[in-house]
Every structure is written in structure tokens, then in C-alpha cells.
Amino acid sequence: MAITRGFRTDSSGVFITMTWAHVLAHKGEVFEVNDYDVDVDIAGPKYWHFKTADDDENAVHFRYDVTCNGGAMIEVFEDSTLSNDGTSLTIFNMNRQSTKTSSLLTAYYDPAVSSDGTRLTVHEIGSTGGGSRFAGTVPGFLGALEFILKSNTSYLIKVTVRQDDSTVGMNVFFYEYNYTDLTS
Secondary structure, eight states: OOOEEEEEOSTTOOEEEEEHHHHHHHTTOEEEEEEEEEEEBTTBOEEEEEEEOSOSSEEEEEEEEEEESSOEEEEEEESOEEEEOOEEOOOEESSTTOOOOOSSEEEEESOEEEEOOEEEEEEEEOOSSSSOEEEESOSSSTTOOOEEEOTTOEEEEEEEESSTTEEEEEEEEEEEEEGGGGGO
């Protein structure tokens, strides 16, 4: 069940509700980052790297999905060790009128991975051949479970494909939330 918040819209007494994520999107506090690769091979998994800032009062609430045009194993790791962060990805504010930017998460593709870290979750999707397959925490952003990420920590999404020349894509939706706001 999604957390909702009610609002009185005008003097007519009309009452509407929105999910908490929708409220945060209106406030310019929901972000999205995405990427895809059209040539992933069995010999080398596809990695995306996410790094949280050193901030113990605020948290990143993280939801992801991964697609592949064939079979693949999707894993998410925490406390990853890297010799290079990778190439930076652009993070977008979901409220296109907002000027707020993410202060707690950076995202990269193709990092140099020394150690995957601790596996948090694994999904096996599809089979060789066939149409696009999906795995993740969210088949759409609203109303789904999420990871609340630790501060000052590296995370990986790793995709190991079952056939060469696979196309894989990743979408991450996240919001940043101050724990003290929970009491206000």
C-alpha cells in the first residue's frame, strides 16, 4: 500500500489524495537516471555504479528496473570496491520546472570493479531469445518497495547476459529525504 497525503484543494471542500512519491515529485525532490547498452556480451557483465554522499541525516530512497532483450541475471550489490567510478551519468529531476539537483547520489556506467561487494538481491529474467524482459524493485515508480541506501557507500547494478550482443537498459528512480522531516 502506498503512503498517501490528503489535500483540500479549494473552498468547495474537494479533497484529493496523492501518494507520498507524487507529493515529493511536485516539490522537485524525485530524480531519475537511465542508461542502456546495445552490445553486452557473456564475457563481460554490464555494471552501473551508484555512490551516496557522506550524509547521516538524509537518505536516498532507491528504486530500479532493468530490461534485457534476452536472458540475464540481475544483481544489486552494496559496499562495492572500485578502482575507477566509471563515466558519469546525468541525473534528471522528475519535476521539469524544478531547479533542484541531487546532492546525495551520483551515477556512473562501466566502472572498473575490483569486488562486487555484498549482494542484496538477485533476479533471473527471460531466456535466450524472445522479447524484452524486466527485473527490479519497481514495475512503475509509485507504490513499490525501495532500498534506503547507506551514506558514503558504493552500490552496483550488475547484469550478466545469457547471449552475446544483448541490449540491456536501466532506470533508477530515487528521492532524498531528511529523517527529521518524518516528525514534521
